[in-house]
Amino acid sequence: xxxxxxxxxxxxxxxxxxxxxxxxxxxxxxxxxxxxxxxxxxxxxxxxxxxxxxxxxxxxxxxxxxxxxxxxxxxxxxxxxxxxxxxxxxxxxxxxxxxxxxxxxxxxxxxxxxxxxxxxxxxxxxxxxxxxxxxxxxxxxxxxxxxxxxxxxxxxxxxxxxxxxxxxxxxxxxxxxxxxxxxxxxxxxxxxxxxxxxxxxxxxxxxxxxxxxxxxxxxxxxxxxxxxxxxxxxxxxxxxxxxxxxxxxxxxxxxxxxxxxxxxxxxxxxxxxxxxxxxxxxxxxxxxxxxxxxxxxxxxxxxxxxxxxxxxxxxxxxxxxxxxxxxxxxxxxxxxxxx
Amino acid sequence: xxxxxxxxxxxxxxxxxxxxxxxxxxxxxxxxxxxxxxxxxxxxxxxxxxxxxxxxxxxxxxxxxxxxxxxxxxxxxxxxxxxxxxxxxxxxxxxxxxxxxxxxxxxxxxxxxxxxxxxxxxxxxxxxxxxxxxxxxxxxxxxxxxxxxxxxxxxxxxxxxxxxxxxxxxxxxxxxxxxxxxxxxxxxxxxxxxxxxxxxxxxxxxxxxxxxxxxxxxxxxxxxxxxxxxxxxxxxxxxxxxxxxxxxxxxxxxxxxxxxxxxxxxxxxxxxxxxxxxxxxxxxxxxxxxxxxxxxxxxxxxxxxxxxxxxxxxxxxxxxxxxxxxxxxxxxxxxxxxxx
Numbered sequence: 117x118x119x120x121x122x123x124x125x126x127x128x129x130x131x132x133x134x135x136x137x138x139x140x141x142x143x144x145x146x147x148x149x150x151x152x153x154x155x156x157x158x159x160x161x162x163x164x165x166x167x168x169x170x171x172x173x174x175x176x177x178x179x180x181x182x183x184x185x186x187x188x189x190x191x192x193x194x195x196x197x198x199x200x201x202x203x204x205x206x207x208x209x210x211x212x213x214x215x216x217x218x219x220x221x222x223x224x225x226x227x228x229x230x231x232x233x234x235x236x237x238x239x240x241x242x243x244x245x246x247x248x249x250x251x252x253x254x255x256x257x258x259x260x261x262x263x264x265x266x267x268x269x270x271x272x273x274x275x276x277x278x279x280x281x282x283x284x285x286x287x288x289x290x291x292x293x294x295x296x297x298x299x300x301x302x303x304x305x306x307x308x309x310x311x312x313x314x315x316x317x318x319x320x321x322x323x324x325x326x327x328x329x330x331x332x333x334x335x336x337x338x339x340x341x342x343x344x345x346x347x348x349x350x351x352x353x354x355x356x357x358x359x360x361x362x363x364x365x366x367x368x369x370x371x372x373x374x375x376x377x378x379x380x381x382x383x384x385x386x387x388x389x390x391x392x393x394x395x396x397x398x399x400x401x402x403x404x405x406x407x408x409x410x411x412x413x414x415x416x417x418x419x420x421x422x423x424x425x426x427x428x429x430x431x432x433x434x435x436x437x438x439x440x441x442x443x444x445x446x447x448x449x450x451x452x453x454x455x
Numbered sequence: 456x457x458x459x460x461x462x463x464x465x466x467x468x469x470x471x472x473x474x475x476x477x478x479x480x481x482x483x484x485x486x487x488x489x490x491x492x493x494x495x496x497x498x499x500x501x502x503x504x505x506x507x508x509x510x511x512x513x514x515x516x517x518x519x520x521x522x523x524x525x526x527x528x529x530x531x532x533x534x535x536x537x538x539x540x541x542x543x544x545x546x547x548x549x550x551x552x553x554x555x556x557x558x559x560x561x562x563x564x565x566x567x568x569x570x571x572x573x574x575x576x577x578x579x580x581x582x583x584x585x586x587x588x589x590x591x592x593x594x595x596x597x598x599x600x601x602x603x604x605x606x607x608x609x610x611x612x613x614x615x616x617x618x619x620x621x622x623x624x625x626x627x628x629x630x631x632x633x634x635x636x637x638x639x640x641x642x643x644x645x646x647x648x649x650x651x652x653x654x655x656x657x658x659x660x661x662x663x664x665x666x667x668x669x670x671x672x673x674x675x676x677x678x679x680x681x682x683x684x685x686x687x688x689x690x691x692x693x694x695x696x697x698x699x700x701x702x703x704x705x706x707x708x709x710x711x712x713x714x715x716x717x718x719x720x721x722x723x724x725x726x727x728x729x730x731x732x733x734x735x736x737x738x739x740x741x742x743x744x745x746x747x748x749x750x751x752x753x754x755x756x757x758x759x760x761x762x763x764x765x766x767x768x769x770x771x772x773x774x775x776x777x778x779x780x781x782x783x784x785x786x787x788x789x790x791x792x793x794x795x
Contacts, residue, residue, distance in 0.1 A: 189536050191510075193509045246629060250628075253632075260643065261646055289533060290536070291541035298735050305646065344530045372519065383522070
């Protein structure tokens with residue numbers, strides 16, 4: 117029986133879009149959020165069930181400075197949200213300002229037109245204008261204090277945040293309600309001091325979760341809404357030739373960093389030049405190939421075969437009979453060989 | 456390191472994909488339409504589906520499936536988590552939060568929160584009314600002192616206005632203009648008065664003292680030119696709502712600030728969050744009071760209705776506000792009132 121690997125290791129796998137330049141595993145193991153979770157079960161039971169596990173108390177000093185909020189669900193799995201930084205939030209805010217004051221300007225124009233029309237047709241335009249100004253003042257109030265609360269309560273995002281791809285959630289990853297939306301937006305008055313949201317910006321810089329004062333009080337964070345990609349397994353292409361399989365060891369074991377690095381490398385292959393591709397492969401192929409005494413003239417192909425074997429060793433389950441879709445990448449299940 | 460799962464990724468995806476798509480659709484529909492937009496059977500599926508997907512994520516991570524698959528499951532878990540645990544008993548809508556069911560809404564939560572923070576409210580009242588009285592008395596003795604607090608260019612027309620009395624009344628359009636002004640100005644002041652309480656309560660204290668002083672100075676000055684009766688008649692109608700709401704939201708700000716200064720057994724952040732959540736109902740209630748006050752101030756207080764009527768109604772309103780804050784939302788005797 118093979119030992120069960122701790123599930124947390126994969127949590128540190130690079131995201132497909134992460135701009136890691138070289139696919140070499142770093143010497144220092146990447147710490148991931150889950151490894152900081154309280155180890156003993158009693159502690160877990162005592163803790164509020166969805167306390168974010170990156171609470172500062174548990175964080176080791178050399179934890180990576182990261183913009184990721186890890187949340188452990190009551191089901192005890194960990195998922196992550198990407199936190200939104202000041203630049204993106206400023207963009208959202210500027211869009212909101214345009215929406216609000218644009219609407220206000222349109223309303224003002226309508227009031228003016230209506231007052232003018234009433235004044236020339238019926239007389240009493242002045243009285244009408246006063247009514248209109250009263251209305252405008254209420255609208256001005258709504259723009260300053262109500263707009264954000266309503267949109268964030270009902271949708272979790274204002275139109276500006278929609279444009280910028282942001283959403284407000286609680287620090288436990290749940291949608292916010294009226295109380296949270298009201299608190300975080302009331303506290304805007306404090307964040308905006310002394311001018312231009314300077315205080316809010318400072319609070320965000322000091323907070324590990326990019327929270328301004330309003331977010332701190334309401335217990336909310338602003339996250340980047342991510343679109344899931346369609347998962348596409350890597351395929352070994354062309355299929356392995358018999359002579360390639362001759363010397364390939366039956367079992368290849370790669371550790372989490374090696375696998376993550378190789379996966380990233382193969383997924384990014386299409387964007388690399390041929391020279392750069394070979395250069396990167398040369399950097400990592402040496403130690404791995406030496407470990408298994410397996411080396412083809414083409415180092416990229418060597419890595420592809422080893423990666424494929426590592427991925428599918430011992431996996432011989434019932435697979436769809438039809439061969440998978442056309443090649444996009446070089447590693448493929450090579451199922452015949454794996455059995 | 457070896458594989459912990461004998462299931463290859465494509466087989467795993469092929470087997471589980473239908474559930475993933477279902478959860479994604481359910482979470483989206485719940486977000487867009489709320490729990491009432493979904494059939495009961497669909498809602499009942501949410502929990503089991505979410506737990507299955509959590510299991511899938513754990514499996515995909517330990518089996519070291521490809522990063523895009525793990526990413527997709529991660530996002531799906533986040534969606535399911537938000538959908539499942541974001542459900543609220545009275546729905547997420549504004550109406551649910553304001554009125555609630557039974558005694559859960561703002562109508563009851565507001566006076567309860569005020570009573571819970573009676574100390575902060577008393578302090579806020581003192582910070583507001585003591586400068587008000589002192590300011591009025593000082594200005595009565597020396598009217599020019601008022602110009603140091605409120606600009607002369609504002610005080611003089613104000614005094615003339617009150618000296619005229621209200622026999623001319625106020626037209627409806629004038630009333631609408633003033634009501635709009637009061638909403639924008641007064642509610643804004645009250646909300647800011649609360650928000651700046653986060654600085655240890657200092658911002659709230661400043662707003663309370665300054666506004667108390669300014670209002671006292673205006674009172675004193677107007678009285679010193681002989682229109683004291685008129686301004687009292689004007690203020691009495693909406694005063695209990697307007698001044699009361701400023702004191703309440705200032706008190707909420709003081710409570711917020713005090714939560715950082717003396718967090719007790721909690722961390723400062725936890726204390727701030729707990730108190731913020733506790734007092735936000737006060738700010739909501741105070742805003743509603745101020746909007747009501749603005750309507751009264753715009754259409755009633757300046758009208759040509761007799762002074763006696765205004766005073767009687769104003770006095771009645773004052774008692775009503777006090778009774779509301781003191782009595783509403785108390786637990787019924789054995790009637791199964793909600794706890795808190």
